Amino acid sequence: MKLISLRSRTYVLQSVIQIIILISLSGVNTLANASVSLERTIKEEGDSLAAVSALLAGNEGRLLVLDSEKGIFSEYKGKAATRYNLVTKKVFESEDVRGMARLDENSYLVSNSDADVIALIDGEGNLIQKFGENGSREGQLSDPEGIDWSHNGRLYVADKGNNRISVFGLDGVFIKAIGQIGIAEEKRLEEPAQVYVDLKERVIVFEERNNGIVSVFDHDGKLLQRLIDKDFNKLAGGETEIINITIDDKGLLYAADSNNGRILQIDWQTKKLVSSFGSKGEQRGQFEKVNAMAVLPGNKIAVADIENKKIEIYRLPKNSYEVLKKFYLPTVAYERSIKLDCTKAYRLRGGNVLCLDVENNKVASYKSSGKKVKDFEGEFSDLVAASIDDQDIVILDGEKIKYYKLDGRMRFEVGGSGDEDGKLDSPKGLFLAKEKVYVADTGNDRIQIFSRDGIYLDKITNPEDSENTLFKEPLSVAVDNSGNMFVLDKETKQVLVFSPDRKLLYRIGGTEDQPDAYNELYDIAVDDDANLYVLGAIEGNETTVQVFNGPIKIVSFGAQVEGRVGLDTPVAISIPKASKTIVSVFDKELKTLKNYKFKQLPSKPGGLRVRGSIKDTQLSWNKVPGSYTSRYKVYGAREKEGEYKYLTDVSGLNATVENKGAFSPRFYRISAVSGFSVEGEPSNIREDIFRAGYLDYTEGKYKKAR
Incomplete structure (x- = not known):
């Protein structure tokens, strides 16, 4: 027993010495590296870890x-x-x-x-x-490898065979591609193998070529940083071959160097080495071929070496880097598909659908199950488009505007063929907003405005100076709650945006040689929050929906793919009024109304006020704008930088927290929540001053309690 004990002690001592030597070999930040420790080794018989x-x-x-x-x-x-x-x-x-x-x-x-x-x-x-399906179009995949899910509900896929990062919402709704468009040719992605997303929604991509390349993009696909072999060689002080990466919640990059058997911890923004450990070999703390890594809670990292058939878990040295502050973004998910034998269809408030059947000259409403509710009164000859609000439905039938109640009863019709005021020539779109009806009078190159009672009010036409032509082929029109008007022009492939006093503010969509150019435009819509939805085709994607707030694009989604989330030939888009924003796109080839959840992000609440007493604490705050904001969550903590526990949910602008039980908060914060349960950025922290003084008093800290 003594001999065995001595050998065991000798082995342990040798192992400790070996690890200390391995750590010190980095030559950089030795004091910090001295705290690296091997926590656990996982080894299996056979090829289980190969x-x-x-x-x-x-x-x-x-x-x-x-x-x-x-x-x-x-x-x-x-x-x-x-x-x-x-x-x-x-x-x-x-x-x-x-x-x-x-x-x-x-x-x-x-x-x-x-x-x-x-x-x-x-x-x-x-x-x-x-x-998923094989292919090269946006929304399709070819040889997908590494993936990561962000806190904003977006899935990032290293779409290796397509030389890009493909981004999806839940259920596979395509959002965007990163790594090709807008990137200099020599810096475009080639067969990316891994992708990670940090808390700021920055996208970190690893390519195996040229001894390893790491590219960092923002969420819109703008290239922020790029590390190539010479950068890694400089960091390591010699030749490297990077074969695997991971990241942590502080934004640090971990790179496995196969040439030297080392794990490098890197600040990619400054291209500085924070720490490193390991050496080439088969023993503890040595690596041959690292094929996977993961940062674990408790400042640990797991490293899988498939050549040595082991997984080792290390406790890392502490550093001064702080956890990143979250960056918030909206996302999109699939809701449902409604199969309908229509030419165009629009989602109604409450979930029902308005169906225009050109072949049979009929208009009807349907339930979301596809069951018919009611046929609309009257006869139709050339159904074109429709628009709906809380009171009425207006239908464009040839060159007539037909006004209906929501239950399908006809009120009256106006219009007729011609170029006089109030007459129409091949109109293609209309929009009902508040007390007015706006008509895209396509053949007359103008927008005409009627009252809800069918009276002609005004028009917007091209100026007599032909050099400043506004409209060439106005196809669709929409108006937001502030009176801003949006006109889709099919020929210029742009959306023109006008102020309430009809001054041109800006155009959406560039010329053919610009990255934001549309190949084709199909339809537009607006919601109650002044977001514009553009249904069209761009380079690489024939069926995209792009969402703008002002001139800024906030998200895009949709792709020409098979399966329940995909589109083929979309022709109409509608946004029913609701606390949950549903974007409905009708596809005439599939004869299906595809519905998507636009998970908008409530903004940060402001004006949090806290008033305490012995019995309870009263909280109040300012209303967060947005029709999609449905409620607020209240959180509390004993310490300002401590763990904030969920306390309650309220729909109003105030809450009462009773001071009872073992947990009595002193600090509070709130966050707004959407109808889809998307939680936005939390408010600033506020202290319950009364509670702080009361606790000091009960603990005998009388001077502090004053």
Whole structure:
């Protein structure tokens, strides 16, 4: 026993000395690196860890591991693993799983490179849903590898075969592509293998070519930083070959250098090395081929070495970097599809649908189930378009404007063929806003305005000076609650924006040689929050919806793909009034009304006021603008920088928190929540001054309590 004990002690001592030597070999920031410690090593018999493609932090300190050769999703608790075969569970037909991201507490996203799909699974590997199809068009995938899910509800996919990062909302609704358009040719992505998104929604991409390239983009796809081999060589003090990366919540980059067997912790913004550890070899703290890494809670990092068939978990040195402040963005998700035998269809408030049937010259309303509610009165000869508000429906039938009640009863009709005021020539669109009806009088190159009672009021025409032509082929018109008017011009492929006094403010859509140019425009719509929705075609995407607030594009979505979220030949877009913004697009080829959830982000609440007493604390705040803001969440903490616990939900602008129980907050903050339960940026923190003084008094701190 003494001999065995001595050998054990000798082995431990040698191991400790070896790790200290390995750490000191970095030559940089040795004091910080001296606190690196090896927490745990996972090794398995056979080839269980020979094809690790992704690592992820699980619940309660567990580690999730993906095996790309066997299609296995494993959960390690300590050194014991529970394995789920994703092929046996019929999630995929092939084993080639490459990327993994956490959606929420109990569900995960997994990419399959062979099948070109993304699957959503639960914690036991059971399929919830999946999406994806092979191809090069926007919204399609080719050899997807690394993936990441952002706190804003966006999925980023390293679309390797298409040389880009493809961004999706939940359910596979395509949002955008990053890495090609607007990037200098020599800096465009080539076969990206990994992608990560930090809390500021900056996109960090790894390419394996040229000994490793890391590119950092903002959420709009603007290139912010790029690290190439010479940058990594300078950081490491010698030749490097970067083969894998990950990031942490402080925005630091971790890069695995295969040439030297080291893990480099890098501030990518300044291109400075923060710390590093490891060396080439097969022993503890040594690496040959790192194929996956993941930063874990408690300032730890897991490193999978597929050559040495091991996973090692290290506790990292502390540094002065702080957790990034979150950047908030809206996102889009699928709601439902409504199959209808229509030529055009529009979503009504409450979920019903207005259907224009050109072939049979009929107009009817339908339930969201597709069941007919009622045929509209009267006869129709040439149905073109319709517009709806809370009181009426107006229908463009040839060169007549027909006014209806919401229940389908006809009120009257106006218009007729001609170029006189109040007459129309091949009109293509109309819009009902407050007490007026705006008509895109296409053949007469003008916009005409009628009252809700059908009386002609005004017109907007081209000036006599032909050099300043406004309209060439006005196709559609929309007006927001402030009276700003938007006109879609088919020939110029632009949307013209006018002020309430009809002055041209700006145009949306550039000329053919500009990156924001449209190839074609189909329709426009506005919502109650002055957002403009443009349905059209751009380079690489024939079916996109772009959303603008003023001249600024805030999000885009939609793609010509198969499956429930995809579009083929969209012709009309509508936004019914509701606390939940639903964007409805009718596709005439699919004869389907596709509905999408626009998950807008409530703004940061202001004016938080806190008034305390012994019994309770009264809170009040200013209203957050936006029709989609539905309620507010209240949080409290004992310390200003402590953990803020959820206290209550209210729909109004005040709340009462009773001071009872073990937890009595001293500091408060609130956040606004949308109808889709999207929570916006929290308010500034406010202290309950009375509570602070009262607590000091009860603790005998009388001078401080004053």
